[in-house]
Amino acid sequence: MKTRQVEDQRESGRRLVLATIRNRERIARIDIAEATSLSPATVTTITGELLINGLIEEIAPDNPKRDAKRGRPRVGLKIRGGAHLVAGLKLADKNATVALMDFEGKLQGEHAQRLPRKIPDQNEIVHFIEDLLDQATAKIGLKPGDLSGVGIGLAGVIDARRGFVHWSPTLKERNLPLRPLLEEKISLPFFIDNDVNLVAVAEQWFGLGRNVNNFIVVTIEQGVGMGIVIDGKIYRGARGCGAEFGHTKVHLDGALCRCGQRGCLEAYVADYALLREANLSASASGTDNADQQVSALFYKAKAGDKTAQSIFRRAGKMFALGLANVVNIFDPGLIILSGERMQFDYLYAGEVIENMKSSVVQIDVPPPEVRIHKWGDLMWAKGAAVYAMEAVTEIALEGLASDAS
Amino acid sequence: MKTRQVEDQRESGRRLVLATIRNRERIARIDIAEATSLSPATVTTITGELLINGLIEEIAPDNPKRDAKRGRPRVGLKIRGGAHLVAGLKLADKNATVALMDFEGKLQGEHAQRLPRKIPDQNEIVHFIEDLLDQATAKIGLKPGDLSGVGIGLAGVIDARRGFVHWSPTLKERNLPLRPLLEEKISLPFFIDNDVNLVAVAEQWFGLGRNVNNFIVVTIEQGVGMGIVIDGKIYRGARGCGAEFGHTKVHLDGALCRCGQRGCLEAYVADYALLREANLSASASGTDNADQQVSALFYKAKAGDKTAQSIFRRAGKMFALGLANVVNIFDPGLIILSGERMQFDYLYAGEVIENMKSSVVQIDVPPPEVRIHKWGDLMWAKGAAVYAMEAVTEIALEGLASDAS
Incomplete structure (x- = not known):
């Protein structure tokens, strides 16, 4: 019993130490002890194991002079890239x-x-x-x-x-x-x-989600996607699948979606939905041609074409409505909008975000911040x-x- | 440092021991050690503190004969009600x-x-x-x-x-x-x-949510409410408020809600919404009179009145749509439907639940179980x-x- 408990503690200690080193990039043993509340002796044991196994490595102090003032130089530890x-x-x-x-x-x-x-x-x-x-x-x-x-x-x-x-x-x-x-x-x-x-996950590591424990990411590409982070972890639901934001319903018996159901958000904001409204060939959807057609439609709207504007305007309204529903159910601290369709600023325009904010329950605490993060496939x-x-x-x-x- | 760590561990140990005793109702020290992975010595220390402070009490073994077979009788511990x-x-x-x-x-x-x-x-x-x-x-x-x-x-x-x-x-x-x-x-x-x-919380302790880590409760009373349990804890969102399921939008620019916005689920399924549709006085809503009027409308529908049926049918469809959105975003393992309006089985009828299930993303894993739990204010x-x-x-x-x- 005792042994199992000790081993459980050592395992969670190893996880904690490695995560701390990763988080701080370079850190001395004594600072690990402070950050983790583990005893210096435990930290020395664990970092020893991690060094032997090559997961971390020692590095010389950045600035020996400054460290010298505080006594003997403190050897830093970092993750071993190799x-x-x-x-x-x-x-x-x-x-x-x-x-x-x-x-x-x-x-x-x-x-x-x-x-x-x-x-x-x-x-x-x-x-x-x-x-x-x-x-x-x-x-x-x-x-x-x-x-x-x-x-x-x-x-x-x-x-x-x-x-x-x-x-x-x-x-x-x-x-x-x-x-x-x-x-x-x-x-x-x-x-x-x-x-x-x-x-x-990328937002947590490299992007806007660093040090944010609860946030959602919404992407618009061919379809509409969502990732939910709760307490720093991806929320996967009971069946292990992600959030299916694109298939939340924004209209009873509404527009036909490629999933076969009616009234899904995707059926109003995805490429094929925009092209269908524009009476363009829906069968071209998903080809380069469809990309070009959606871009052309967007520039038509920008140039003042009333029909094109009307198509994007409804898509924006439906997007705002779907997003407001997520906020009403989930109340995230931060919403990050991402994906290839970021160029179509109709979906992320101030007006759409304002629509969303005015459709969530009004209390005297501001609605979640919405940030737009443009990035590519890499x-x-x-x-x-x-x-x-x-x-x-x-x-x-x-x-x-x-x-x- | 060492002291803080030890104290943190003792505190989480106390929490764990007390929760284990509460969970098991009556349990011997050795079984606590087994259930918690704490050492028998730690369990003895912690239970000693809890006994001195009167949070728990010792009880005689249920069946001394049976225990006698296994050596000395094992004293049970239980929460002290007083x-x-x-x-x-x-x-x-x-x-x-x-x-x-x-x-x-x-x-x-x-x-x-x-x-x-x-x-x-x-x-x-x-x-x-x-x-x-x-x-x-x-x-x-x-x-x-x-x-x-x-x-x-x-x-x-x-x-x-x-x-x-x-x-x-x-x-x-x-x-x-x-x-x-x-x-x-x-x-x-x-x-x-x-x-x-x-x-x-009551469902977790006394009801259908016992031993279920992830579930939602939906209630229909004067309004529509929702409670979300994730990893055994109430999920409160970033702003500390609960899920506002009743104000998720089921129709763009739809029916006027008492919150002042349009198209909220409540504006289709709450009492005042039903009465408004029935051309009854909306100002009576929330009085005993309104309760009676909603009941009368329900029995009219049951008796075959086409207008009354149409009112309840749409409410049921909107309820199914709203619920499907929660499932698409959240994918809970279990949905518990509760509240005073449980008598109006139009909302919980098989047809409504089937509508919901056919509006969630279809994969070869069944959608969440829906259970109906009728209970009163107590x-x-x-x-x-x-x-x-x-x-x-x-x-x-x-x-x-x-x-x-």
Whole structure:
């Protein structure tokens, strides 16, 4: 009993120490003790284990003179970048993007290639990812075998716990156990999640979500996505899938959505919805052509075309309504708007945000801050890489625990 | 440093031991050690402190013979009911209900009286609560001073952290710092929250939410309320207020709500909304008369009246849509439907639940279970009492910690 308790404490101590070092970038042992409330002796034991296992390394003091004043120089500790290399993949719409990241979180390489639409079967998606990892690692003179893990962000309904794809616009097949399929073919640990959840992870690590415990990320690309962070963790719901903001209903028996239901937010704000309203060919949706058509429609609206303006105006109103519903249910501290459609400022215009704010319950405390964060596919891929790195860290720490016992 | 760490551990140990005893009702020290992973020595120290402070008590073994087989009889521990007495109040609509509860969670008394509508000012609400506590405690031969704390569940937008009432249908004034006002007049700790959150607490302790970590409670009374439980805790959002499900929008620029906005769910399913549709006097809403009118309308629908049926049918559809939005955003494991309007089975009819289920994103995992829990005002008051008891427990444990340091 006693032993189990001690081991549990040591394991949570290791996690805490490693997270503290990662968070502070470089930190002396005594400052770790202060930050964690662990005793200096415990910190020395744990950092010793982490050093032996190569997860961290010692560095010389930044400024020996200043430290000298305070007595003997304090040796700093940092994460050892070379400890693990991970890959993060964003597969969405027509692009596949790869970020290679070391254990310190530094980008070591990147790669992008065209993603075929509606990949017809499981062999092809496994083969595509295999090829993608070959090419990405080759760029920095390595092989997929040099990776410790791979994170994948995929649009659609994903059960992250099992790495199971209920449905994704990228894949023709539904109900694909993607993680076991990949791990069978490519001997690496894979970690698969909805791509917007991984944007939320990237926001936590590199973006506007640093030091924010509760926030949501809303993205508009081909569809509308949402990632929810509660108490610093991605909220996944009871069925393990992310929030399906795009399919919240904004109109009873409303416009037909590509999911087959009516009145979904996506059916008012996604590309195909805008083009359908504009009487343009809906069948072109999702091709480069559709992108160009949506852009053309946007510039028409900007130039004063009343019909185009009316299309965007309703989309903006519906978006404000959907967002207000999230605030009324969830009351996040911060809303981050992201994604490729950021260029269409009708959705993020002051008017839309004001609409949202006037549609939430009015109390004498201001509604949540809305911030707009424009970034490209590489940041999504970096989020996927961080997701893999968090999982690889857990595996490494579990390895230490079983060594010790 | 070391001392602080040890004290932190002892404090969380005390919390864990007390929660384990409460959870198991009666338990031997050795079983506490097993359940908590604390060492038997630590359990003996902590239970010793709790015994001295009267929070727990020893009880003779249930069946000495059986225990004898396993060696010396094992003394059981249980919560000492007499340690603290708390009151829980539900103030909503036209009734005030009080539950008096001992530290074991056993009901010691109850009381109900009429609640005036729109209590005009802060003196009157404080006076009303003072009188209510006098009468409730007098019933069991005690005084308010015998209470260790009072929990209050109030409809409206409440900041539970501060005990601040942004808005409540029970009060005429907005922005009332109710907790400090009460504590100044009545020298007791008060704990104030939205009443539906306290239904959720009651469901956790006595109802369908036992051993369920993630669930939501939806109530329909004069308005529509929601309580969200995540990881076993009430989720309060960034601004400290509960979920405002009744004011999620189900129609852009839709029906006028009593909150002044348009298209809120309440504006389709609350009493006043039903009466308005039926061309009955909306000004009667909230009186006994309105209750009777809504009942009459319901029985008309049951009897086949097409207009009445149409009114309830739309309310049901809107309710299903609103509920589907919560599921799409939140994906709870269980939805509990509760409240006075449970008699109107149009809202909870199989058809409505089916509508909801067909409006959530379809994956090959079933949508959340929906369970209907009919209960009266006393259960809401019991939830408020439990809320007070949880807070009183924290205060007692903090007292132990400062004694020890």
